[in-house]
Each structure stands twice: as C-alpha cells, then as structure tokens.
Amino acid sequence: MATIKDIAERLGISVSTVSKGLNGASDISESLRQTVLDTAVELGYTTKQMRGRARRKLCIFVENMECETPEQFGYDIILGFRQSAFRRDCDVTVTPVTPAFQSAEKYDTYMLKNGYAGAFLLGLALQDEWISQFRSTSIPTVLLDNYIKKNPAVSYIGTDSFEGIDDAIEHLTGLGHTRIGLINGSRNSMISDQRWQAYADSMTAHGLPFSEDTMPYAYFVPEAAKPHVDKLLSMGITAILCGNDLIASGVIAECRARGVRVPEDISVIGFDDIPISAKLDPPLTTIRQDRIELGKCGFYALNSLIDHVPISKTLLRPQLIVRGSTGPACNPG
Amino acid sequence: MATIKDIAERLGISVSTVSKGLNGASDISESLRQTVLDTAVELGYTTKQMRGRARRKLCIFVENMECETPEQFGYDIILGFRQSAFRRDCDVTVTPVTPAFQSAEKYDTYMLKNGYAGAFLLGLALQDEWISQFRSTSIPTVLLDNYIKKNPAVSYIGTDSFEGIDDAIEHLTGLGHTRIGLINGSRNSMISDQRWQAYADSMTAHGLPFSEDTMPYAYFVPEAAKPHVDKLLSMGITAILCGNDLIASGVIAECRARGVRVPEDISVIGFDDIPISAKLDPPLTTIRQDRIELGKCGFYALNSLIDHVPISKTLLRPQLIVRGSTGPACNPG
Numbered sequence: 001m002a003t004i005k006d007i008a009e010r011l012g013i014s015v016s017t018v019s020k021g022l023n024g025a026s027d028i029s030e031s032l033r034q035t036v037l038d039t040a041v042e043l044g045y046t047t048k049q050m051r052g053r054a055r056r057k058l059c060i061f062v063e064n065m066e067c068e069t070p071e072q073f074g075y076d077i078i079l080g081f082r083q084s085a086f087r088r089d090c091d092v093t094v095t096p097v098t099p100a101f102q103s104a105e106k107y108d109t110y111m112l113k114n115g116y117a118g119a120f121l122l123g124l125a126l127q128d129e130w131i132s133q134f135r136s137t138s139i140p141t142v143l144l145d146n147y148i149k150k151n152p153a154v155s156y157i158g159t160d161s162f163e164g165i166d167d168a169i170e171h172l173t174g175l176g177h178t179r180i181g182l183i184n185g186s187r188n189s190m191i192s193d194q195r196w197q198a199y200a201d202s203m204t205a206h207g208l209p210f211s212e213d214t215m216p217y218a219y220f221v222p223e224a225a226k227p228h229v230d231k232l233l234s235m236g237i238t239a240i241l242c243g244n245d246l247i248a249s250g251v252i253a254e255c256r257a258r259g260v261r262v263p264e265d266i267s268v269i270g271f272d273d274i275p276i277s278a279k280l281d282p283p284l285t286t287i288r289q290d291r292i293e294l295g296k297c298g299f300y301a302l303n304s305l306i307d308h309v310p311i312s313k314t315l316l317r318p319q320l321i322v323r324g325s326t327g328p329a330c331n332p333g
Numbered sequence: 334m335a336t337i338k339d340i341a342e343r344l345g346i347s348v349s350t351v352s353k354g355l356n357g358a359s360d361i362s363e364s365l366r367q368t369v370l371d372t373a374v375e376l377g378y379t380t381k382q383m384r385g386r387a388r389r390k391l392c393i394f395v396e397n398m399e400c401e402t403p404e405q406f407g408y409d410i411i412l413g414f415r416q417s418a419f420r421r422d423c424d425v426t427v428t429p430v431t432p433a434f435q436s437a438e439k440y441d442t443y444m445l446k447n448g449y450a451g452a453f454l455l456g457l458a459l460q461d462e463w464i465s466q467f468r469s470t471s472i473p474t475v476l477l478d479n480y481i482k483k484n485p486a487v488s489y490i491g492t493d494s495f496e497g498i499d500d501a502i503e504h505l506t507g508l509g510h511t512r513i514g515l516i517n518g519s520r521n522s523m524i525s526d527q528r529w530q531a532y533a534d535s536m537t538a539h540g541l542p543f544s545e546d547t548m549p550y551a552y553f554v555p556e557a558a559k560p561h562v563d564k565l566l567s568m569g570i571t572a573i574l575c576g577n578d579l580i581a582s583g584v585i586a587e588c589r590a591r592g593v594r595v596p597e598d599i600s601v602i603g604f605d606d607i608p609i610s611a612k613l614d615p616p617l618t619t620i621r622q623d624r625i626e627l628g629k630c631g632f633y634a635l636n637s638l639i640d641h642v643p644i645s646k647t648l649l650r651p652q653l654i655v656r657g658s659t660g661p662a663c664n665p666g
Contacts, residue, residue, distance in 0.1 A: 150650075
C-alpha cells in the first residue's frame with residue numbers, strides 16, 4: 001500500500017504539500033492538488049478514513065484488451081476512470097470477462113449480487129451475450145467503443161474514428177500517396193466496422209481507389225500483419241493504415257524482413273499512440289487516442305447515468321502524431 | 334438579489350439547512366445540497382465572499398432563440414449551464430448576438446478583450462460569420478447543435494435527433510400511420526438538416542413513402558405551420574412531425590380552424606417538450622430534450638476544453654413523451 005511519502009517522492013514535493021493536496025487545503029494551487037490526487041490513485045494510496053466511508057461500488061469489465069502495464073492500451077483508460085472515481089468516493093473493481101463468463105451469468109444478475117451501482121466495459125465484441133443484454137438493462141452502463149440504441153441507461157464513449165482516419169489520409173495525400181490500404185482490427189468489433197467505413201468515406205472524398213482487397217480485417221496484434229503485407233505490396237499500395245499500433249509494428253517488421261524500407265518504400269500509420277509507438281524504428285506516425293481522458297469521460301458518463309442523465313454518446317477528438325514512419329510516396333513501378 | 338431566506342422559502346427548508354448546503358457541511362444529504370446549490374443559482378444568489386474571489390469568466394451567446402422566461406426553449410439550457418458553473422467558481426454573462434454583431438467584431442477579438450476563458454453558443458445559423466471563424470479559433474468554445482470538424486478547441490453538444498425522430502415514427506406506425514410528414518425548422522440550421530436526414534432514414538427503414546413535399550422547411554414559430562398544413566392534408570398525410578413544439582401548436586391551431594380534429598383526423602408530434610406542450614388542447618405528444626442537462630453537459634464540455642481535453646461531441650438521448658395529440662390513424666379516402 002502506498003504512503004503519503006511515496007506520493008511526495010514521486011512528485012518531488014514535501015509530505016506536507018501532499019497532505020494539503022489530499023485534504024483540499026486552500027493554500028496549494030488547484031493544478032498541484034489535481035496532480036496529487038491523480039498520483040495517489042496511480043500509486044494505490046488509500047486512508048483508513050476512506051476505507052471506512054460509505055462508498056459507491058463500480059466495476060470495470062475488460063475483455064480482449066491488455067491493461068496490466070502502462071505500455072498496454074487499456075492501462076491509462078482504467079487509470080483515468082479510477083482517478084475520477086477517487087474524487088467522487090467510488091470504489092472501482094476491475095474484472096476480466098470472457099464469452100464463457102457472460103454465458104454463465106446474466107449481466108444484471110452479476111451487477112446486483114455484487115452491489116455495483118454501474119459499470120464501464122472495455123473491449124466487448126459485437127456477438128457477446130452481454131451486448132444483447134445491454135438493450136434492456138436498467139443498470140447504468142458505459143461502453144467503450146460500443147453503442148446501444150435507445151436504452152437511456154447505456155452510454156457510448158470513444159474517439160472519433162472518422163476524423164482520425166481522415167486526418168491520416170489527408171497527411172498521406174499531402175505526401176503524394178494515392179494507393180493507401182487499411183489493415184483493420186478484428187471483425188465483430190464496432191470500432192473495426194467504424195474504421196472500415198471511415199476509410200471508405202475518406203478515400204471516396206479524396207477521389208482515391210479502394211476495394212475490399214485494400215481494407216482487410218485482421219486482429220489487434222503484430223502477427224496479424226503478416227498475411228496482408230505481401231498482398232498489399234503486390235497491389236502497388238504505398239501507404240498502410242493500421243487498426244492499432246501493434247499491427248503497425250508488425251507491418252514495419254514484415255517490411256524489414258522483405259527488404260522494403262519504411263518510409264522510403266512504404267509509409268505506415270498506427271492507431272492509439274501507445275508508448276511503444278515512439279520507440280519503434282522508425283518511430284511510428286499514429287492517430288492518438290487520449291486514453292486517460294477516455295477513462296475520465298467514461299466516469300463522467302457513468303456518474304451522469306447514475307444521476308438519470310441520459311448521455312448517449314461522448315466522442316473525443318483524435319490527434320495525428322507525425323513521426324518517422326511516413327514520408328513522400330515513392331514512384332511505384 | 335436573492336438571500337438565503339429566499340432559497341429556504343422556495344425549498345420549504347430552514348435557513349440553517351440552506352446555509353449548510355451552501356457551505357458544504359457534511360450533515361446534510363448530498364442530493365439536498367445539490368438542490369440548494371441549483372436553487373441558489375436559479376434565484377441569483379451570491380455572497381460577498383463569492384464576488385471577491387478570483388473567478389473565471391465565461392460567456393453564453395444567444396441568437397435565434399428565446400430564453401427570457403421558463404416557458405421558452407433556451408431558459409433551462411442557460412440555467413443548467415449556470416448551475417454547473419456556480420460549483421466551479423465561474424461567472425457567466427449572457428450576450429445576445431446578431432449577424433450584424435458578428436460582422437462588426439471577430440469572435441476571438443471579442444472574447445479576448447472581454448477576458449472570457451470560453452463560450453457556449455446557442456442558436457447560431459450555418460451561414461453566420463462566427464461559424465466560419467470557429468474552424469480556426471483556439472478559444473474553448475461549445476456549440477449547441479453546431480459541429481465544427483477537426484478543431485480540438487470546439488465541441489458540439491445536442492440531443493440525438495436520429496433516435497428522437499425514429500422513436501416518433503415508430504410510435505406512429507404502431508398506431509397504424511403510414512403517411513407521415515415533417516414540418517421542419519429553419520433552413521441554414523444544422524439541427525434542421527439533421528432532422529431532415531433522420532426523417533428520411535427512419536421513413537426508409539420503415540418502408541414508408543416520403544418526398545421533398547412531405548418534409549418542407551419552415552421556421553421555429555407557430556405561424557410557420559400555416560402554408561404547409563393544407564398541402565400536407567391534401568396529400569393524405571395522417572400524422573405530422575414538427576421541428577419544435579411551437580410549430581406543432583401552430584399545426585393544431587390550423588387544423589382546428591379547418592375543422593380537422595387532432596388526433597382523430599390527424600396526429601401531431603412536437604419536438605423539445607417546452608412547458609406549453611402539456612397545456613395545449615390536446616396536450617402534445619413530443620420528443621423531449623432535457624434542456625437543464627444540455628446546459629450542464631455544455632458546461633462540462635467547456636470546462637474540459639479549457640483543461641485541454643478535446644471533447645468533440647456529447648449527445649443526450651431524447652425521450653418520446655406520449656400525450657393526447659397522437660392517436661390511431663384514420664382511414665383516409
């Protein structure tokens with residue numbers, strides 16, 4: 001368990017300043033107070049007083065998503081959610097779910113018997129049993145990258161794929177690329193379908209050719225790139241968008257194995273901007289999702305639903321981070 | 334200027350309880366404290382201490398929208414925004430704007446010289462000069478029912494028209510209606526264009542006929558109904574959706590003037606659920622927008638933008654309120 005001293009050391013400030021931040025004293029700046037609170041959550045700090053107080057119980061369910069370490073996609077989303085929850089006296093449990101888990105127990109039943117006031121769900125697939133149960137649940141429920149029509153107890157939060165993909169394609173056309181492919185994430189994922197549509201819309205708007213062959217579905221892992229790289233290269237593609245940074249890292253590795261240079265021969269763009277992106281060789285141009293803020297907005301939406309405010313959808317803007325993996329189009333042929 | 338006593342009288346509680354609510358004492362319930370705070374704002378309560386403190390200045394700009402009295406559409410939106418702003422030590426100024434005002438002064442200039450940290454804009458038209466300036470402003474700006482692409486300093490908030498219109502059409506088809514018209518709001522308004530599309534989408538999804546003639550643009554006032562009612566009736570329309578409750582009130586009046594009964598001969602549905610809706614004869618079935626919450630979410634989005642969180646879009650769910658103005662379809666012919 002972290003102590004006040006741990007927080008002070010991490011931030012390079014005195015123990016008494018940390019104490020002021022935790023206790024809401026008026027003689028430290030608001031921004032420092034927020035930093036103290038966020039760091040307390042990150043380090044797992046709690047007090048006896050907090051543990052004794054009546055607190056609301058919330059659950060984060062995670063499927064198909066890595067979130068154990070700061071390098072992984074889900075980590076910051078959960079951290080942002082917990083940082084917001086801390087300020088509102090909520091306890092947060094993180095529970096992995098699988099299709100089998102969902103078959104074994106109804107969502108509402110699980111929530112009620114565990115006394116959860118609401119949940120935030122990450123990474124569920126379209127065909128998951130709970131997804132169909134969300135159509136009629138009355139328990140406040142926020143979904144990352146999944147949207148349920150017409151149920152005021154359920155809210156969707158995500159990053160605007162349409163703007164992100166369009167930013168990326170605009171960047172590439174500015175570099176002279178006209179043959180652009182997309183190695184998408186998994187099928188049965190709302191976000192993959194959304195990016196498929198976003199790619200088709202933006203390519204159409206830019207007057208560029210595309211087909212089912214230039215936009216294959218894959219998986220959100222590096223190994224998924226392999227079967228698609230040869231095919232896209234043989235079609236004369238000069239730039240590849242990827243469903244996430246891991247796929248992009250796989251594309252770069254596959255290109256290197258074939259003696260195809262990034263970005264001289266082919267440009268590569270990821271999605272998410274997880275920490276690995278900046279460390280790849282070359283560093284990855286990617287469409288950034290602000291995952292801490294996704295988590296914080298997820299908490300805001302859930303807290304609103306608990307207060308009977310029917311938030312339907314919250315979208316954050318993506319941000320194109322240009323690094324070394326994109327460059328001028330080579331002259332194909 | 335309101336006093337603590339005014340708040341106590343309005344809520345039917347003691348002055349000391351109001352005082353506890355305002356001062357964040359721990360021995361009153363959280364929900365009562367929130368009610369005290371909201372009522373303080375509604376009545377215009379301030380203290381010397383508040384007036385002396387360094388506070389952030391925000392502006393609400395209003396065009397093409399009535400907001401002076403609780404009966405009018407914009408009133409609750411502004412109230413909700415101010416109720417949230419009060420909790421975060423922000424001062425809110427409400428400023429009417431016109432096209433001439435926007436021509437006379439650039440948005441950024443006006444904001445800077447008045448020391449505003451951000452703005453919430455209600456009712457601007459698509460062709461307004463400031464709308465084009467929002468593409469490049471760096472000042473935190475939240476727009477009700479207007480969306481600006483790719484500027485992370487600007488956020489869109491609204492109610493999901495697609496779900497609202499679809500709920501209404503589903504309700505009508507359940508009553509046997511197949512010939513459904515839409516008297517829309519003004520042209521040059523993003524929300525009118527959105528509802529036009531929502532109507533077209535839902536009619537298509539329900540396999541129902543529609544054309545440009547069944548979905549005329551009008552204005553957001555009762556008098557706008559007149560030229561369209563005859564035409565829609567002559568086409569055999571048995572139900573009319575309206576761009577807002579005022580248009581719907583005009584449709585009901587026009588029908589009465591022609592001896593056409595609501596809902597026996599024709600069903601009418603409004604949009605917004607402003608207070609007049611329940612008092613019409615017959616009481617109006619309408620698509621409710623939670624305007625207090627629109628205002629509160631507008632503040633949340635603005636506060637997030639000020640903290641550099643790029644919220645792009647926040648949508649609330651509409652709610653179909655079924656009253657007496659809709660009934661089974663009459664057999665036309």
